[in-house]
Amino acid sequence: MSLADHVEQIKAMGFTEQQAKEALTACRNDINSALEAILSGEDFGRATTGGAQTNMANSGMFPPPSTPKLYYFDFTGRAEPIRLAFMLGQVKFEDIRISLSEWPQMKGSMPQGMVPVLEIGDKRLTQKTAIMQYAAKAANLWPQDVWLECKMAELHGCVEDVVSEVRKIRFTQDQERKNQLCDAFKATFLPEWLQRLDSLVAANGHEGFAVGGDLTVADLDLYNLLNLLDNGESTGWLPVDVRPHEGQSCWQQHTHLAAVYNRVDSIPQVKEWNDNHPVNRLQ
Numbered sequence: 677m678s679l680a681d682h683v684e685q686i687k688a689m690g691f692t693e694q695q696a697k698e699a700l701t702a703c704r705n706d707i708n709s710a711l712e713a714i715l716s717g718e719d720f721g722r723a724t725t726g727g728a729q730t731n732m733a734n735s736g737m738f739p740p741p742s743t744p745k746l747y748y749f750d751f752t753g754r755a756e757p758i759r760l761a762f763m764l765g766q767v768k769f770e771d772i773r774i775s776l777s778e779w780p781q782m783k784g785s786m787p788q789g790m791v792p793v794l795e796i797g798d799k800r801l802t803q804k805t806a807i808m809q810y811a812a813k814a815a816n817l818w819p820q821d822v823w824l825e826c827k828m829a830e831l832h833g834c835v836e837d838v839v840s841e842v843r844k845i846r847f848t849q850d851q852e853r854k855n856q857l858c859d860a861f862k863a864t865f866l867p868e869w870l871q872r873l874d875s876l877v878a879a880n881g882h883e884g885f886a887v888g889g890d891l892t893v894a895d896l897d898l899y900n901l902l903n904l905l906d907n908g909e910s911t912g913w914l915p916v917d918v919r920p921h922e923g924q925s926c927w928q929q930h931t932h933l934a935a936v937y938n939r940v941d942s943i944p945q946v947k948e949w950n951d952n953h954p955v956n957r958l959q
């Protein structure tokens with residue numbers, strides 16, 4: 677499209693020609709300065725991320741004033757999308773893994789008695805979705821479009837709904853009740869949620885991406901959930917095997933989920949990370 681076509685398109689939205697030209701000039705200046713920064717060897721992430729990282733720069737917390745420390749168990753769980761985001765963005769972080777035997781002594785020192793917790797200098801951040809947002813912005817895996825930001829929150833909320841149900845089952849003491857919950861989870865709860873998630877991803881309209889048309893931490897969150905479910909029984913995270921058969925995935929009929937999964941799984945750095953961090957049993 678020529679510049680004149682862009683101007684016509686903006687005018688068609690009700691703006692004057694002068695406003696259209698000003699908007700395009702501002703875009704051109706932003707692109708030029710980003711290109712200059714990249715070509716002159718300045719920090720690539722900062723040069724290419726505009727709004728999100730500008731806000732973080734204003735907060736005084738980005739770049740992180742000291743190496744961020746991520747506290748979690750020696751398990752994927754709620755920490756893995758955060759770890760993957762830091763890793764993909766080449767943001768250095770300390771991956772502190774607490775064993776279940778150490779946990780009772782550490783629990784009281786965590787702000788809400790739970791992990792994940794991100795510590796940067798004397799500041800601490802709790803709650804997976806908040807930490808994921810920090811990691812994603814630092815790694816340039818967070819969209820700048822407001823609607824897409826809200827769609828990210830929507831997807832993270834859906835993931836959390838599934839994870840909360842698993843938590844409820846795991847913490848049910850009565851074995852008979854636990855068995856009933858496991859049966860219901862496999863027969864109805866999970867199939868319904870996988871269908872809802874598949875429809876959500878289909879509605880995004882970019883095959884292979886959960887939100888928008890670029891890799892975001894939403895893809896990593898979904899990828900991790902699908903892995904958690906498939907490996908649930910063997911890792912002790914979920915007291916029931918939800919796969920239709922050994923070697924198959926519980927989500928394989930859902931083509932939109934599969935497209936996201938396969939895209940993330942084929943990223944060479946993700947493969948390398950997985951090779952170096954085999955999925956542990958919860959211990």
Ligand SMILES: N[C@@H](CCC(=O)N[C@@H](CS)C(=O)NCC(=O)O)C(=O)O
Nearest residue numbers: 753754789790791792802803804805
């Ligand atoms: N809403 C919190 C939930 C955190 C949570 O449940 N953490 C679990 C591990 S996934 C935990 O710390 N469990 C140990 C405990 O509660 O003592 C979040 O999203 O971060």
